[in-house]
Amino acid sequence: MIFFQDKKIMAKYIGPKTKISRRFGECIYGEDKYFERRKYPSGQHGNNRRRGKRSEYFIQLIEKQKARYTYGILERQFESLFFEASRKKGITGELLLQACESRLDNIVFRLKFAPSRSSARQIVSHRHIIVNNKIVNIPSFRLKPGDKIEIKEKSKKHPVILNSIYNKKTGPLVEWLVLDEKNMFGMFRMIPKRIQIPENIKEQLIVEFYSK
Incomplete structure (x- = not known):
């Protein structure tokens, strides 16, 4: 699945936004009538197809990608923001989201x-x-x-x-x-506190992803 490949440099996604939202199971780009009609990825068996157990790495990767696509940030830029946050005093995940919100x-x-x-x-x-x-x-x-x-x-x-x-x-x-x-x-x-940031992002998973 090309979408989830974790490359150092990735161009901005310019394809159908509803398709991306369905991959994450939530509307990350705001109101979307097409997403509301069908909230799962396309395929022969739709929402009923079996899925294997997802690895810890895969779950962390998806959360990182969801944050990137939500804020529209390239892979290298996002990685740079993370390591900048990790060098500061405070909760790294919260500092990362604060940096994204300050753009x-x-x-x-x-x-x-x-x-x-x-x-x-x-x-x-x-x-x-x-x-x-x-x-x-x-x-x-x-x-x-x-x-x-x-x-x-x-x-x-x-x-x-x-x-x-x-x-x-x-x-x-x-x-x-x-x-x-x-x-x-x-x-x-x-600078907003974590509780003041409305995005549904599990930032601790992102911290764990980069900490491996």
């Missing part, structure tokens, strides 16, 4: 300036985002508490941004961000 593309998504993280990466790359009064076009740019994030004046009528901001289906804003919806700017208040 600019993730913050743009959390502020509802984009409907998904992949869309947020495009918005950042296309120079629609200003951080502390300077245009930043690097999706992996890491924010610090107190940083101000805003939509460039000329981009405030961008249809993707407008539709995302005023989409009533989006969930509540996370408590570690501040958003001024009317003026289209937000602030990164603080």
Whole structure:
């Protein structure tokens, strides 16, 4: 199964997102009507086919891959974030997720300036985002508490941004961000604690994977 091969360098996945969500058994990219219709991988026997006992390594690998695909981070970048976290004082798994959450593309998504993280990466790359009064076009740019994030004046009528901001289906804003919806700017208040990160990721399995 090519998808789960653990290579040092992997290109960003650009195929069907529903297919990836079905591999993990949960909708990791947000609302997906196709996933809700069928939540298991395709195949002759569908959800009833027998599966052998999964090894500890395989379970850890899947969790690591799920985190990577959730945040849209390349293998080498993710590995770098892990080892950076492992050198700091604190709980490595929590520090890893905090680093992922502090990325600019993730913050743009959390502020509802984009409907998904992949869309947020495009918005950042296309120079629609200003951080502390300077245009930043690097999706992996890491924010610090107190940083101000805003939509460039000329981009405030961008249809993707407008539709995302005023989409009533989006969930509540996370408590570690501040958003001024009317003026289209937000602030990164603080590094979130693990309990404040809504993603369903078992980070300890990722720590165990890299610790082998």
